[in-house]
Amino acid sequence: MTKIKVFGHRNPDTDAISSAIIFAHYLNEQGKDAEAVALGAPNEETQYALDYFKFDAPRIVETLANEDCEVALTDHNERQQSIEDIDQLTVRYVIDHHRIANFETDEPLYYRAEPVGCTCTILYKMYKEAGIDIPQNIAGLMASAICSDSLLFKSPTCTHEDVDAAKACAEIAGIDIKKYGLDMLKAGTNVKSKTAAQLVNADAKTFDMGEHKVRVGQVNCVDLNELKSRKAELVDEMTKQNEENGFESFLLMLTNILTKETALLVVGGLHPEIEKAFEHTIEDDFMSLPGVVSRKKQIIPPLSKQF
Amino acid sequence: MTKIKVFGHRNPDTDAISSAIIFAHYLNEQGKDAEAVALGAPNEETQYALDYFKFDAPRIVETLANEDCEVALTDHNERQQSIEDIDQLTVRYVIDHHRIANFETDEPLYYRAEPVGCTCTILYKMYKEAGIDIPQNIAGLMASAICSDSLLFKSPTCTHEDVDAAKACAEIAGIDIKKYGLDMLKAGTNVKSKTAAQLVNADAKTFDMGEHKVRVGQVNCVDLNELKSRKAELVDEMTKQNEENGFESFLLMLTNILTKETALLVVGGLHPEIEKAFEHTIEDDFMSLPGVVSRKKQIIPPLSKQF
Numbered sequence: 114m115t116k117i118k119v120f121g122h123r124n125p126d127t128d129a130i131s132s133a134i135i136f137a138h139y140l141n142e143q144g145k146d147a148e149a150v151a152l153g154a155p156n157e158e159t160q161y162a163l164d165y166f167k168f169d170a171p172r173i174v175e176t177l178a179n180e181d182c183e184v185a186l187t188d189h190n191e192r193q194q195s196i197e198d199i200d201q202l203t204v205r206y207v208i209d210h211h212r213i214a215n216f217e218t219d220e221p222l223y224y225r226a227e228p229v230g231c232t233c234t235i236l237y238k239m240y241k242e243a244g245i246d247i248p249q250n251i252a253g254l255m256a257s258a259i260c261s262d263s264l265l266f267k268s269p270t271c272t273h274e275d276v277d278a279a280k281a282c283a284e285i286a287g288i289d290i291k292k293y294g295l296d297m298l299k300a301g302t303n304v305k306s307k308t309a310a311q312l313v314n315a316d317a318k319t320f321d322m323g324e325h326k327v328r329v330g331q332v333n334c335v336d337l338n339e340l341k342s343r344k345a346e347l348v349d350e351m352t353k354q355n356e357e358n359g360f361e362s363f364l365l366m367l368t369n370i371l372t373k374e375t376a377l378l379v380v381g382g383l384h385p386e387i388e389k390a391f392e393h394t395i396e397d398d399f400m401s402l403p404g405v406v407s408r409k410k411q412i413i414p415p416l417s418k419q420f
Numbered sequence: 421m422t423k424i425k426v427f428g429h430r431n432p433d434t435d436a437i438s439s440a441i442i443f444a445h446y447l448n449e450q451g452k453d454a455e456a457v458a459l460g461a462p463n464e465e466t467q468y469a470l471d472y473f474k475f476d477a478p479r480i481v482e483t484l485a486n487e488d489c490e491v492a493l494t495d496h497n498e499r500q501q502s503i504e505d506i507d508q509l510t511v512r513y514v515i516d517h518h519r520i521a522n523f524e525t526d527e528p529l530y531y532r533a534e535p536v537g538c539t540c541t542i543l544y545k546m547y548k549e550a551g552i553d554i555p556q557n558i559a560g561l562m563a564s565a566i567c568s569d570s571l572l573f574k575s576p577t578c579t580h581e582d583v584d585a586a587k588a589c590a591e592i593a594g595i596d597i598k599k600y601g602l603d604m605l606k607a608g609t610n611v612k613s614k615t616a617a618q619l620v621n622a623d624a625k626t627f628d629m630g631e632h633k634v635r636v637g638q639v640n641c642v643d644l645n646e647l648k649s650r651k652a653e654l655v656d657e658m659t660k661q662n663e664e665n666g667f668e669s670f671l672l673m674l675t676n677i678l679t680k681e682t683a684l685l686v687v688g689g690l691h692p693e694i695e696k697a698f699e700h701t702i703e704d705d706f707m708s709l710p711g712v713v714s715r716k717k718q719i720i721p722p723l724s725k726q727f
Contacts, residue, residue: 210528211528212525212527212528212529214525216523217519217520217521219519220519220535221517221519221534221535222519223533223534223535224531225531225532225533226529226531227528228527
């Protein structure tokens with residue numbers, strides 16, 4: 114029997130890792146020889162879920178053509194998000210919830226995509242359809258992935274099927290979904306363990322705004338006060354970065370992913386232009402932006418337009 | 421509610437027409453507004469099934485961007501097999517059993533493909549999974565499509581899931597699957613209604629074999645004797661074609677799609693070369709070729725090699 118290696122996308126998140134572990138279990142239950150692998154290490158949020166439900170992180174692989182196997186893709190289909198040597202591999206299964214693009218096979222395959230918020234919601238349905246009992250720890254991972262992708266049901270991508278699946282899985286797993294989900298999301302936004310420099314630099318990018326050089330970073334969290342209480346050290350680090358690199362202004366988005374609001378910490382000049390861009394005032398170095406979570410869609414365009 | 425138009429591939433066969441009618445019914449049962457359409461008229465086999473189970477042939481469309489709708493593809497996904505203006509349409513569903521290629525969407529969608537012999541086998545499973553009762557006439561169309569695609573379970577593409585689905589559908593529809601299936605396949609290979617010229621020319625192609633011009637045609641049937649009994653008129657027509665067009669030999673494959681055998685009617689010269697190519701003798705103008713059904717894969721390559 115040809116072995117099936119199952120894996121999610123590069124830079125794996127909780128759904129990518131969980132869906133691979135779960136689909137490998139599903140295939141094994143159907144008498145197939147399947148193993149979950151991963152294209153990277155779990156992030157802190159995912160590690161929290163793996164630890165809680167006592168799973169080892171999947172073995173990390175860079176290529177698979179050398180392993181004499183066929184493959185199953187979860188939570189992705191596009192070539193550039195997949196394993197390096199995907200073009201040399203035979204894809205037998207895809208379970209996904211994204212658009213289809215840059216994907217092609219020579220032979221018929223099993224492909225299951227649905228426009229829901231999480232791959233694990235589809236897997237939950239597949240277990241039900243096939244009449245396979247969902248073990249407690251598998252249900253726990255399913256619930257974790259759905260909480261993660263849906264930001265505890267707050268994301269606009271979340272459907273009623275995701276909510277129903279997560280609640281059913283939480284019951285099997287014996288967890289309080291709201292409490293567990295929040296703890297898991299918090300583990301993924303653990304700012305306590307990071308230095309001010311790590312927080313400020315982790316995800317920052319430089320943008321040329323007209324003649325101005327502006328730096329914009331983002332830190333996700335589930336409690337704005339925890340970050341705001343570290344304002345002094347963040348401002349020190351941002352001021353240092355401005356001086357060293359000639360940024361005219363440094364904007365750090367402190368984003369609460371649960372309440373979907375951003376406190377924008379502004380260090381440097383250009384205050385009038387920035388206030389005008391967002392039609393909000395800066396008070397005590399902060400601009401409060403309810404409903405804003407995306408740098409790409411909600412911060413850069415108004416700034417570009419202004420400058 | 422946006423209307424969903426459901427259609428199978430160009431030059432529709434029984435699975436293409438049936439799967440569109442059935443998936444539109446499935447969507448309607450789920451409270452969606454769906455209509456089956458088609459990219460061509462039903463062939464004689466399909467018309468037999470539609471008449472038997474009292475369905476109208478779907479309305480034929482050439483474009484859909486003008487109809488303010490979204491679409492569902494059945495029994496195909498590749499752009500070149502689909503509707504002319506597919507690039508201007510939003511695909512919301514695909515139900516298919518082919519490889520995936522030349523297909524891309526901007527948004528997530530419902531995509532269900534399985535490596536089985538017939539699209540209607542997947543639809544049968546989807547009704548079961550969703551707990552939707554399969555009406556008698558819908559079950560009849562499902563059974564028809566599976567009989568067609570699997571050549572009454574004899575095709576190498578037929579899986580045990582196809583057999584199980586067809587039998588279950590036949591029971592719901594109240595038909596004897598072997599008898600009904602054979603009658604339907606026969607309707608699709610109705611040679612009685614065609615003239616010798618129609619049979620000889622319908623599917624014939626000219627091949628340059630070295631310095632020789634050879635014509636090869638094919639007629640599918642479920643009863644070789646019916647065709648063989650018309651040998652005299654077929655030979656007359658083939659002789660005429662050879663004289664008019666300078667073919668050195670005309671080979672007409674009379675293929676029994678049920679027993680998977682071909683009687684090759686050879687009219688003209690090159691007998692020694694043809695006998696050598698297939699390692700069989702020509703007796704009374706016929707060469708008997710058990711197991712041969714494909715011109716492209718089983719006739720042209722040995723001939724090319726010989727000349």
